[in-house]
Amino acid sequence: MRSIYRSSPFMGSGRPQVDPCHTLRRIVRMSEKRVIIAIDGPAGAGKSTLAKRVAEKLGFLYINTGAIYRAVALWALRLGVQLSDMHRLEQLAKESKIELRPDGRVFLNGEDVTEAIRELRVSEAASKVSAVPGVRRALLALQRGMAEKNNVVMEGRDIGTVVFPEAQLKIFLDADPAERARRRALELLEDGRHSDEQTIASDLSRRDERDRRRKEAPLVQAPDAELVDTTGRSLEEVEEIVLGLVRARTSNGKAAAY
Secondary structure (H helix, E strand, O other), X not given: OOOOOEOOOOOOOOOOOXXXXXXXXXXXXXXXXXXXXXXXXXXXXXXXXXXXXXXHHHOOEEEEHHHHHHHHHHHHXXXXXXXXXXXXXXXXXXXXXEEEOOOOOEEEOOEEOOOHHHOHHHHHHHHHHOOOHHHHHHHHHHHHHHOXXXXXXXXXXXXXXXXXXXXXXXXXXXXXXXXXXXXXXXXHHHXXXXXXXHHHHHHHHHHXXXXXXXXXXXXXXXXXXXXXXOOOOEHHHHHHHHHHHHHHHHOXXXXXXX
């Protein structure tokens, strides 16, 4: 899969790569409590790419909460439910059977909808569905239940503030608007769709406004979250920062801001 981050300036330079993950996994196994890493941030900041990598390196379960809202949105679209019908959307959220499997596949009511929820119309609908207070409340227990018996890396927009305010490590991932638009354009290109970055930037701006102004679980940085700006940084560099923060928190060290 093509990285939406910029290429690392160190790749191919012969710089020795230190893999801290073996030690980290050992530290985590020695912990008596499950470990929850919450990664929040706006669309296009690179949350999904990073969260998958970190979860894989640590042997944690990766949970993409955006996929949960997309699944509900897909069901609503299939049933012809108006996205303004908040009561019916809440009902669908309560009745849906959503499963996120370790291999990344997403199931809705027993059907594999991994590809279907990536459609542009579903993405646009999910942004509106996720703003419905009743939907967010209905899906809260589902999200918490997924992490009940596992060490997890969970990404979304309200993980550190609402879903798991007690998470051992909270990351707020951000990037400047131009960088986020560039990354989103690459994601669309991977799906065989093309859109100019200016249009994407406008769409992201509207989504940011909707996410930050919604009454239920708005997009905000938790007071105790570490802000990581990914602008101009490669995936390897951001991953190294986050793993360093994980190491500091799980070994009772003190995490630094980046």
